[in-house]
Amino acid sequence: MSTAVITPTPTQHIQMHSAKPSFLGTVRGEFFKMARQWTNWIMLVLLLGAIVLPFVIEMTAPHVKTNIQTNPLHFYYNLLSITLSILRVFTGIFLLILAARTIGLEYQLGTIRILLARGLGRLQLLFAKLLAVALIALGLLVFGLILNYLLTVILILGLTGNLDSFNALNSVFWSDARIYVLSIMLNMGVTILLATAAAVVGRSVTFGLSVALVFFPIDNIATLMMTLAYRITQNDFWLNTTAYFLGPNLNAMGSVLTSGRAESIGSTPLYEVDPSGVAHGIQVDGAHTVIVAFIYAAIFAITAIVLTWKRDVKE
Helix, strand or coil: CCCCCCCCCHHHHHHHHHHHCCHHHHHHHHHHHHHHHHHHHHHHHHHHHHHHHHHHHHHHHHHHHHHHHCHHHHHHHHHHHHHHHHHHHHHHHHHHHHHHHHHHHHHHCCHHHHHCCCCCCHHHHHHHHHHHHHHHHHHHHHHHHHHHHHHHHHHHHHHCCHHHHHHCCHHHHHHHHHHHHHHHHHHHHHHHHEEEEEEEEHHHHHHHHHHHHHHHHHHHHHHHHHHHHHHHHCCCHHHHHHCCCHHHHHHHHHHHCCCCCCCCCCCCCEEEEEECCCCCCCCCCHHHHHHHHCCCHHHHHHHHHHHHHCCCCCC
16 A cells, blocks of 8 residues: 655745735634634623613503603603613623723733734734624624614504604604714724723733723713812813713713703713803813714724734733
């Protein structure tokens, strides 16, 4: 018995050594890894429960049927504010954890060295991970909106037996709804970049998750501290500073962009009115919140890109 030995030709050797992972192949690999992490599926179940819960509460709340019949537009604005605020907050938490884990695990497990050794560029890997997380974020948003619409239909049919109240939804309402959805997309983008920057700086899941998850609570606590400092010193500087914090601007964005017709859960005024009726601090508008969000997003993105590009992976 003889064994045939096939020796690659010089051309085949060159092709094998020059072959590198494709960008789309890297993105598919990220989806593959995310789909096999039980933590992600557990968070999705919790997110689903958070979306459904407001409708269960509305179904059992008193006078809901009367509110729908007497002032349907006001009812739908309230429902829009609650459901989209919850979608914004809980998808934000999900994306913070997902992005921090997706990037931090490569450093923490040392698998990033294997990927780079196979010819994958550091920025190519980073952008592939960001694209994968961004596509998941977009999918979550579409799924959440469809689910909210279906649950709204079920709620109205269950309480009134018809969908006649939908006739009260005018063009202003749908315009506000579209603007609110766009604000959620911006929230998602900033959230992903925040978690990415934290994971890249710390090069670990623990550091990335810790910084990403405490950033917004610290933001809100700092707002309270600045308000307290203003009350003690009566110096507008302290209140003016809060208008440039990321968390309060993201919280207020949906409300100010719709001129207060749609509220944002968790939003707090970025200004204060004293007993004489004089406003202190900066009373922000929609453009201000969007600009602040983009500035923070740019800072997070530049930090992640520059550190990934310049720092060597030695550990």
